Amino acid sequence: MNQFNAAHAFLDWLHTRDITPDAVSQTDLDTWAVTAGAGHRHPIRGFFTWATHTSAMPRQLVLTPVKFTIGAAITQQQRLTLLRHYLTNQAQPLRERAAACLMLLYGQPISRIHRLHNNDLDLNSDAPTIRFGEPPTPIPEPIAGLLRDLAAAAPAEGWLFPGRHPGQPITYQTLHRNLRKLGFPLNQARVSALRQLVAQVPAPVIADALGIHHTTAARQAVNAGTTWSHYASGNHAPLPPRNPRARTRA
Numbered sequence: 001m002n003q004f005n006a007a008h009a010f011l012d013w014l015h016t017r018d019i020t021p022d023a024v025s026q027t028d029l030d031t032w033a034v035t036a037g038a039g040h041r042h043p044i045r046g047f048f049t050w051a052t053h054t055s056a057m058p059r060q061l062v063l064t065p066v067k068f069t070i071g072a073a074i075t076q077q078q079r080l081t082l083l084r085h086y087l088t089n090q091a092q093p094l095r096e097r098a099a100a101c102l103m104l105l106y107g108q109p110i111s112r113i114h115r116l117h118n119n120d121l122d123l124n125s126d127a128p129t130i131r132f133g134e135p136p137t138p139i140p141e142p143i144a145g146l147l148r149d150l151a152a153a154a155p156a157e158g159w160l161f162p163g164r165h166p167g168q169p170i171t172y173q174t175l176h177r178n179l180r181k182l183g184f185p186l187n188q189a190r191v192s193a194l195r196q197l198v199a200q201v202p203a204p205v206i207a208d209a210l211g212i213h214h215t216t217a218a219r220q221a222v223n224a225g226t227t228w229s230h231y232a233s234g235n236h237a238p239l240p241p242r243n244p245r246a247r248t249r250a
Contacts, residue, residue: 005111007047009172016171021057033064073192074185079104082189087142095161095170096178098150101143103186106210107193108132110186114175116160123148133211 013032014021044063051057074082086092086100102108102116112132120131128144129136139147147160154162159169179186197206 003043003046005115006042006044008115009111010044010047012171013173016173021051022055024057024061026061029061029063073195074188076192076196079189079192079196082184087146092182093178094146094150094153096175096182096184098146099161099175100179100182100184100189101146103189104193105143106130106132106137107190107197108210109190110172110176110179112211114161114170114172116169118151118154118156118158118160121147121151121160123151133208135209137209 010032011021014024014028017028019028048057048061048063052059052061083101083104086097086104089097099110099113102113103110116130122129122131122136123139123144128139128147130139130147131137150160154160158167161170161175162168163170163174176186194206197210
């Protein structure tokens with residue numbers, strides 16, 4: 001899913017600049033790489049390899065390798081203060097407040113947030129959920145209330161963050177720019193949220209539930225200094241008690 005979202009965001013970026021994939025220059029690709037960041041450059045490598053090998057894009061293009069760093073994080077107190085601010089500050093746009101809360105609470109990237117659909121939400125049950133991966137993730141109040149307001153303002157059965165053009169979500173670049181204008185610490189907020197989550201729940205579980213790459217979750221678990229490094233996903237039900245009368249035959 002991350003690879004699909006990254007490829008779609010890249011094609012959207014080209015479309016807004018009237019550039020067709022077969023006419024992409026190295027300068028265009030380098031410009032996109034700088035604006036998109038590592039979060040998009042890593043999952044798009046599969047699409048890039050396919051596109052250049054099939055001549056859908058020029059073969060001579062070179063995608064800058066991604067170099068992962070530990071990443072800066074804000075403190076847990078700063079994260080909670082920001083969460084409270086965006087939950088309660090009604091002077092700021094509802095759309096950007098909701099996006100900030102999703103990043104602060106679930107560590108979601110903008111590439112995922114801007115393409116959330118109303119169908120990804122279940123806000124009418126006693127236990128509201130949002131679907132990033134499997135299983136759906138619970139939404140606590142008052143964030144569920146904030147998302148209800150956002151869903152009510154969006155077209156029925158449409159994008160949760162609708163864009164300027166009918167039937168299209170807000171672009172990655174627009175949402176990124178709007179959050180930057182609010183002074184929101186995009187990378188630090190996401191890193192701190194992920195580290196807090198993997199400190200509480202094993203990284204493979206977080207990766208599946210939030211739809212992020214297992215390597216990303218594991219890397220943040222190491223950076224957070226958790227003790228889940230030997231956790232193995234799968235069935236962890238306790239073994240049945242052993243029958244003391246059983247005998248092993250030679």
